[in-house]
Each structure stands twice: as C-alpha cells, then as structure tokens.
Amino acid sequence: GQQVMQIPQYQHVQEGEDFTTYCNSSTTLSNIQWYKQRPGGHPVFLIQLVKSGEVKKQKRLTFQFGEAKKNSSLHITATQTTDVGTYFCAGYDMRFGAGTRLTVKP
Amino acid sequence: GAGVSQSPRYKVAKRGQDVALRCDPISGHVSLFWYQQALGQGPEFLTYFQNEAQLDKSGLPSDRFFAERPEGSVSTLKIQRTQQEDSAVYLCASSWNWVASGVNTGELFFGEGSRLTVL
Numbered sequence: 001g002q003q004v005m006q007i008p009q010y011q012h013v014q015e016g017e018d019f020t021t022y023c024n025s026s027t028t029l030s031n032i033q034w035y036k037q038r039p040g041g042h043p044v045f046l047i048q049l050v051k052s053g054e055v056k057k058q059k060r061l062t063f064q065f066g067e068a069k070k071n072s073s074l075h076i077t078a079t080q081t082t083d084v085g086t087y088f089c090a091g092y093d094m095r096f097g098a099g100t101r102l103t104v105k106p
Numbered sequence: 107g108a109g110v111s112q113s114p115r116y117k118v119a120k121r122g123q124d125v126a127l128r129c130d131p132i133s134g135h136v137s138l139f140w141y142q143q144a145l146g147q148g149p150e151f152l153t154y155f156q157n158e159a160q161l162d163k164s165g166l167p168s169d170r171f172f173a174e175r176p177e178g179s180v181s182t183l184k185i186q187r188t189q190q191e192d193s194a195v196y197l198c199a200s201s202w203n204w205v206a207s208g209v210n211t212g213e214l215f216f217g218e219g220s221r222l223t224v225l
Contacts (some may be wrong), residue, residue, distance in 0.1 A: 042197060043149065045213035071206065088148055093162075094139055094199075094214065099148045 004029075006097035014105050019028050019076040023089035030092045032072045037099070038085040046074075046087075054071035056098060079104050107131075110217035117173050118223045124199045127183045127220045131200030138181050140173055141197040141212065149197055155181060188224045195219040 004025050013019050023032065031050045035043040047056055049072060051063035056063045060074045076083055079102070086099040111130040118123050131138050137156055141149035142165075151165040157178035166173070170189075175181040185192055197219045203212035 035214075042216040042218055043199075044216070045216070048213065086148075093151075094153045094154070096141075096148045 004091055005095040006100050010101050013079050015017050016078050021087050023072045025070050028069045030060050032092050035088045036085050076077045110200055110215050112220050116221050120225055122187050124186045127196050129181045129198030135202050137201040139199045140183050140223035144194045161206035190224050193224045195221045
C-alpha cells in the first residue's frame, strides 16, 4: 500500500492566518487525493494531484505535489471559520493519513 | 438515489451480538470501499470491492468482520460477536472507476456513516 503520514496532527489558528498541512510518503505516490471532513460530517473530496510538481488552486486553497511525488501540501490563505475541519490525504490505494485537524478562532 | 446511502445511521449493540451495516452506493459506481473511523481518528481502510469482487480485505481487523457485495451494487458489512473496541463510525464510499496498480482517477463519494456503539 501507499502509506501516507500527515503533519501536524492539530493546528489552531486565528481567523485570517494562513494554514499548511503536509502529507508525506516513504514511497513514490502515483497520485494523491485530498479530502475535508467537517465536525460530525463525512469526508468530502477536494482535489487530486497526479503530476510531479503539480500545483492546483481552489480559491484560497493551494495544493502542491512534490517533484519526487513523495509529498504533498495543502495551504489555506487567510483562514475563515468555514475552513474548520480535518484534512486528509490518501494515495491511489485510498488508505488515508491520520489527518490534520484545523480549528479557527474568530 | 443521488448519493451514497448507509443504514442504519445509528446502531447500539450488546457485546456479543451480530450486526449488519448496509451501503447503497451511487448507481453505476464500480468501486466500493468500507472504512472504520474511531473518534478523533482518520478513516481506516477495511475492504475494497470492484463490482462484486472483493479485491482487498487486508484491513478487516479480525475474522469477525465480513463484507459482501453479491450483485455488484449494495454491500453489507457484517460484524459477528461484537466487542467494545468495534465501536466506531463505519463509512462506505463509492467511485465510478476502479483502483488498479497505477493511478486512481476517481474521487470517492462517502455516505453519512453508520455509528456503532457496543455496550
């Protein structure tokens, strides 16, 4: 399987601050997917990255896939309370990392 | 239906009872996954179906756990002789494509989950 590890486990930010979570693998990932799970909800797909060095943006969210395809990051600019939740990554075999739980103080 | 449907949403079982959790995926979706999510943890992979074939069951924690998808659509996860450590939310997800040794190009659509509490 394509085991992925995420850091940090928790992140608490003031509204308006930036936030970054990292997803790392010891092996080369063929692709990576990111999901968001709101408190009490189920995971919802955000994006998939496939190409080495790929960068994709969704409004305030920026996703990157490392050149070696062994790591990925999700960066949120100017967090809002609506960004609260846990962010997960998964390799092609759909094994999820432990997630980064984001809380935002208004 | 429009989305992945799971039932029951909540199940309370006494230790030792058998339970069955149902997942009705999005129509036409080939792939179906089951996950176990304990409180505050990420979804832990249990098993994967491609149509009716169970291609990966390496995540099932013990032989008390059994999953099937006999007609390639609805799936049932059965837990025999439930234990307290089985208490968790069981998530089902489906995808239109299949996972192979390569790139998985399909996003997963998750159901709301079945919350199992074993007393």
